Amino acid sequence: MSNTSTEQANRFISLKDIKKSSFIALWFMFLTFPIMVIKVNTVNNTVEWRWANMIIIGVASFILSHVWRLFMNRRDGKLSDEQKGGQTVEKLTLRQKLDQKPVVAKSLSYAVLVLAIIFPLISGMYQTSIMITALLYVVLALGLNIMIGLSGLLVLGYIVFYGVGAYTYALLNLHFGVNFWVALPIGGIFAMIIGILIAIPVLRLQGDYLAIVTLAFGEIFRIVLENWNDLSFGPSGIANIPRPTIFGLDLNVSQATNLTYFIVLAFVLVTIFVIKRLEDSRIGRSLVAMREDEIASEAMGIDMGKTKLVAFALSTFWAGVAGVIFAGKTTFINPSSFTMWESILVLCMVVLGGMGSIPGAIVGALIITLLPEYLRAFSEYRMVIFGVVLVLVMVFKPDGMIPSIRQKYEFKKKPESNMKEAE
């Protein structure tokens, strides 16, 4: 039965497809006409008609649209195959295959870990520095994932909490000489407090409204930083923030970078561990319950207000700590590091990777931070390629690269441990 549908999916040309593609080609030719065909020569005051361009655009958009349609057919064919197949011919995703072979999955993750640990030793300082940034975004994506993926709260100004952490360290150090290690937890806790303060007025908002209000908070934060010169030194920012050191050693830049790398790596591991525990705990499940149905949750005695505050607190802490590390890494911060664009970038990471999925957030963050870095060779086209990659992933993997599979609750197998976690 799967034969017929794959045949359908594989058919290369049908009349309907040609019609559609031709229409799209015509439309694009029309749209691009003013910029691609007409060229005013200001020296001779003449108009050049570049008809060749029009033909190129027509042909290119026809081919692209056709290839696109072909892939879409394939995808839809695959979907209907899966539906028809039911339990018998269920295709396994990579994730499911790995879940079935825990040994492979385990050794794979150890391999990645070893690679991550030796990374700064085998690569230069520049690469290490890029990787630090990437790992900081991994933490941000994991933290935002608690809010968006797990709790279903669409919060857009998440980078604010990163900024709070960074400024906490910078200012505490400037005024009181507080060192990196002391600032680390303070930055996290301070971000958490700001998170709760922002959460209180928006407790009753949902969906789009929550997104808009938190976006506004993000902008307010940046504007305040830019204008409150006495506190934040405005757009000129704060410089000479000390890099992290250890045992009071005097490290050179390269050593400090390596140290920062290991701090971030350790912090990523801690974050993953804690969030994994959270997902399997009763608090984590109440966040999922809130995301799924607020009324049912309330009927079960789960207080929506408290649960939202918990989600904010649990999520913003990580951004705060990451912010402290960021300030220590760059030694200079100013408001332009904490713009709306950054918030949206972190959101993209979560969505691209797969909402609510830990490996998804990690992969999403790595792709979005590293891809533009390594696409530098393509200079001005890199953002276009980046955009195309995002669109492609969303079309072909709408649930993200690694969609979440909620861990099953095995009551019978290990009742003791589960009951303890449940508390």
Place this chain on the structure above:
Amino acid sequence: MLKIENLETFYGNIQALKGIDLHIEDGEIVTLIGANGAGKTTTLMSISGVVPPRNGKIILNGKDITGTAADDIVSMGLIQVPEGRRIFSELSVAENLDMGAFLRNDAAEIKRDMEYVYQLFPILAERRHQHGGTLSGGEQQMLAISRALMAKPKILLLDEPSLGLAPIIVQQIFDIIKKINQEQGTTVFLVEQNANQALKIAHKGYVMETGRITMSDTASNLLADDEVKKAYLGI
């Protein structure tokens, strides 16, 4: 056990409840019947604190609970099974049940209660690791009831448990409701459009029309009443 006096609830400036009085004794099954849009769901939502009433009094075991937060009301043993089941589809059956016990910390007893509901609905035990969303409608209703039972209700509020279910499943669900009432002594307040079935297992019934109670009597009297027969039993 539960006494409601002159309850008025608004959605914005639309008045959904226009002064309701209800009286539910300990250990009873009381049913509230009425057509679509009569205000039955609103009544339950007001009682359980999800949609707070504007006027009136809700007295649970002699204590005025009007305006009390929903989670506090749950911890007093008044639990609602909301209309349309509203189970958590991405949580497994066992996790759904655990959410029902959200306010409890007595691990051993939670486990015992879980075994009890698995006994009531063996199909749930079979499907305990399955996600709630993959259950059939009947199974979801069983899960919704079980989830509420996990909260150790003294009084259970059920909103149209028969909605959209096959007659044979409806029969099964009503049998279980009766069983819970008899075995556990749980007081049941049953909202239904399926008046015939509801009145058969209930001790007492109320009839509701556009935000008002229009009739109240013993279930058997209502079953025999001409007007009820005409309007709600289709006889």
